[in-house]
Amino acid sequence: MSHSEDKLLYLLYSKTRVNPIYYFMLLFSLSAQAGPVRGNGATDPSTYEAITGESADEEKAAWDSFYRSRESGFKNQPVGFLRDHLTMIPKGRAFIPAMGIGQNAIYLAKKGFLVEGVDISEVAIDTAHEAAKKQGVSIKASASDLDQFKYPTDRFDLIVVSQFYRDSLIPKFKAALKKGAYILFYEKRDTGKPQKQVSPDDFLVKSSDLKAALKDLDIRIFQEYRDHGTEVIGVLARKP
Numbered sequence: 001m002s003h004s005e006d007k008l009l010y011l012l013y014s015k016t017r018v019n020p021i022y023y024f025m026l027l028f029s030l031s032a033q034a035g036p037v038r039g040n041g042a043t044d045p046s047t048y049e050a051i052t053g054e055s056a057d058e059e060k061a062a063w064d065s066f067y068r069s070r071e072s073g074f075k076n077q078p079v080g081f082l083r084d085h086l087t088m089i090p091k092g093r094a095f096i097p098a099m100g101i102g103q104n105a106i107y108l109a110k111k112g113f114l115v116e117g118v119d120i121s122e123v124a125i126d127t128a129h130e131a132a133k134k135q136g137v138s139i140k141a142s143a144s145d146l147d148q149f150k151y152p153t154d155r156f157d158l159i160v161v162s163q164f165y166r167d168s169l170i171p172k173f174k175a176a177l178k179k180g181a182y183i184l185f186y187e188k189r190d191t192g193k194p195q196k197q198v199s200p201d202d203f204l205v206k207s208s209d210l211k212a213a214l215k216d217l218d219i220r221i222f223q224e225y226r227d228h229g230t231e232v233i234g235v236l237a238r239k240p
């Protein structure tokens, strides 16, 4: 992807907060027109993977490209929902899946948590490590696909999931929490109405689905609100 396409992805993401994989797909499908077609008329499977985002390699490449084109200072603040409710959460070992460039991880490290993070993008992980070093804190972060990741059990006092959602991972997150530990979600809400997406967004969550996925936890806060024009859900729950 060219530098100008990278830049466009960044601009679109910063305006709409839509997962850049879909802009990547849009650029891809526009440049490929109908996409590579085989002799028998079937769409090439690799094109299908790029369009659905189902290949981890494609997903990693799209996010690496997105973070490479990121301008300094982009999203370096922790999410407000985490800041607002931190006093309810005892300090301990925190896990940040899909940590991005580490704004929540660094914030927690500054507040005295021992922080471990994972993201599929090596560029994001390197950026997070650099930022943590510059700010004088230490985080332990690694590049990995969360679908393939080997989750520990009973390890964390807090898990923070921000703008990343996969139903299939919720049981793994729960198992990784210690008894009495907290999990916090900050997610874009699927309102059921059309939003500014160019295609369905992996990371949109319906409130009812999130509630159902967490029904065996003790939900301390469940808030639906608008954050800078985006419908979001903030949840703080505790493993009984």
Ligand SMILES: C[S@@+](CC[C@H](N)C(=O)[O-])C[C@H]1O[C@@H](n2cnc3c(N)ncnc32)[C@H](O)[C@@H]1O
Binding pocket: 019, 059, 063, 075, 097, 098, 099, 100, 101, 118, 119, 120, 121, 124, 144, 145, 146, 147, 161, 162, 163, 164, 203
């Ligand atoms: C919308 S960003 C959110 C980043 C960060 N949590 C935040 O709130 O700013 C989604 C993140 O998920 C990561 N991601 C996407 N698919 C992933 C996967 N399969 N495994 C691990 N990380 C993934 C991306 O690299 C990206 O950093």
